[in-house]
Amino acid sequence: MPEALEQDYTLQQLQQVTLALNSGQFVQVRRILAETAPCDTALLLESSPHKVRTQLWKLVDPDIQGDVLEELSEDVRLGIIAKMKPELIAAATEDMDDDDLGEVLRSLPDTVYHDVVSSMDTQDRERATQALSYQERSAGALMNSDTVTIRADVSLDVVLRYLRLRGDLPDGTDDLYVVDKDNCFIGALPLSTLLTNPPDHLVQALMDEDKESIPISMDETEVAQLFERHNWISAAVVDDNNHLLGRITIDDIVDVIREDAEHSLLSMAGLDDEEDTFAPVLKSSRRRSIWLGINLLTALLAAFVASFFENTLDILPVLAVLNGIVPSMGGVAGSQTLTLVIRGIALGHINQTNQRFILGKELAIGALNGLLWSLLIAGVVALWKWDFTLGAVIAFAMFMNLLAAGIAGASIPLILKRMKIDPALAGSVVLTTVTDIVGIFAFLGTATWFLT
Template sequence: MPESLEQQQTHSRLRAVNDALTSGMYVHVRQMLHSLPAFDVALLLESSTPSARPVLWQLIDPDQHGDILEELSEDIKDSIIQEMDPEHVAAAIEGMDSDDLAYVLGSLPESVYQQVLSSMSEQDKHRVEQALSYDEESAGAMMNTDVITLRPDVSVDVVLRYLRLRGELPERTDMLYVVDGQDKLLGEVSLGDLIICQPDTMIREIQESEVAPLKAEQHDSEVAQHFERYELISAPVVDANDRLLGRITVDDVVDIIREDAEHSMMSMAGLEDEEDTFAPAAKSTQRRSIWLGLNVGAALLAASVSNMFEDILSQLATIAILMTIVPSMGGVAGNQTLTLVIRGIALGHVGDSNARWLLGKEALVGVFNGLIWATILASVVTVWKGDWHIGVVIAVAMFVNMLMAALAGVLVPLTLKKFKIDPALAGSMMVTTFTDIIGLFTFLGTATLMLS
């Protein structure tokens, strides 16, 4: 795959920074880093080796530290914060939005977190504790509390004068929220409507009352679906009593979509979303060994099925040659269905109301695929080996395994979801193990009955 222009620029900058570091041109490196936006500096840090990161961090302007910490992946962000003095961390996150505070401090060890907290002002302490009071993957943790609220009984002229006196609006402000004396959300007014309305128009006359706010406890995947459904730039967040707590903006939702995509991709391989590409070998080995151990167990389970039919395998070399075809086809078919169902769950398309219909549909797909490929393979093997008995064996095994693969592709992710286990993390291994066992058992069992 060819590199994008951004990737080429990143690699070019990284080479220039590394060359300058090697040559001891630290002032030049400092100037280069200072000229880059926070996202690009974070990308450079993530693309550098662990030994180079502390040097680069020392050369970065401290005024940029907070913005860069927001952009770093969790592994690297935590490793950098743990090497900083608590006072420096407190200074870096001063004035940070509440959702970014939750991200920067949320995954720190308790001892480090308490040290940082003790170095902060009372106002910032309160903001941090409020931000961390919500579940990490909830709307409450994502929201920013910096919102502009209005009362319904004031005029447009009063609001505009207030905004001019305020001088600066929160970033990505497209809506102002109308609340009552108890901060209960009554509606919203767009900046566009404020500009074109007559100055003496009352806010209650132009407010949009049909607002679909997010609840603070809603999962971030639901937040992303909400933004997609209503094509929003921002959305209000309320508590159980409909009191306005804050708002979520589209840039946060883009982060969630990207993180979900990374999570699905990494989970398929048993890796953590935020794993550092350049992490030390020992650390990477430890993390990956757990998943590899589970796969060894699954492989041994499948091998034990082959061991049950050792006699037929020792008698017929042809069976040993063909025995991998059926599990392989079942694994591919099962993972096709699994991927489709996981995607449906993520998008909110699949639930209790339509799961039975989906199971029936995928079973029918399994029957059709089973008939097609059983016929094709039986014909090929019969002609190849000159024995129709072997053709029947592989046809029966193929049909059964394609049907069971389709059923497993639906039932495994739905079952995992009921037990609050991420289907993307364990689904692929479970489906592959299931199809291997069923495929081998059916193929070798049928062969034992017909050929021994």
């Protein structure tokens, strides 16, 4: 990985700030922070241990605290807000986008929430109620109400004069939305169309009537897939009766895409989606220990299975030495399949029509790799322990377990999905249990049969 220019810049800032903080030069830190863009301050906070973070936050100018909060990742933001006074939270949320406002308010404990809302002015309070009325992880929760709407029966010239009067366009505006008198969405007029056509043309002749709008209740992952497939920059959000409610912009979609992609990575290791690398030790330990507890149960289960073969192990201690190999290979092969299938489901590539193909394919790969590695392990063990029957036994167990790994890796996420359980979260623990138990049974069972 080449060292990045920009990262070096942030790194220098971070070193400067850390140095100044450590030597108590708070004025210096305040000066550096005042010169830093909100997005860079957010990165600085995210890259700081939680104690430094608390100190730093106090030195951020209250006027830009709202901007910085908007840029922070969820977990870090909540950590900071938990320590802020209600009035300050209310002040910081004043200029926030609706979706960020909703997210912040949703995260507050009930008592704090009431204090924050009662510190708001009437307009903000209404905005807050509105933002909270949409379901989490839905298009509504991603939406902002800052649309620019026009009528279909006016000329481009009228639109141009209206925009000049308006004086400003919301960030990320690439389309104006065309609505009828009931505020129903009937099409989009791209700014590029507005700019490249004669001013006397009418909106209705030029607007894009095929531009899809997004239902308010659509799941955010699906909204992101639409944006990604159609290369949208923004899209209109409508209610069931096609009334225009707001719009979603690509910057929020980028967050959804990143979160969804990271979800599988973090869940498969038993971590929270928004796990903060610099959270306090106790908080992190507690979160992770649940996963360790579940794993201990499966490890005990595997030990329990092995205990059926204690007599065999007593006669042939060499089996104890080799007993880890087959489950380990099954675990790796299974998690390869599992990872691919979980990703295929997340991308919308795997569905009813091709499930059977996937199962067949992974079974075939399991058989092929099983053949290859069982021959190899047979050779290694036969030569190492000078025991050809032992070589044949471990080869058979390896083959069976790689087959089982292929079937389990492909079917477990599909079954979990049908049961409405998140495959990324539960998949690997179920898989390891299968490959461990099949591996131990196949190896120690066959050995008991042939070698004792």
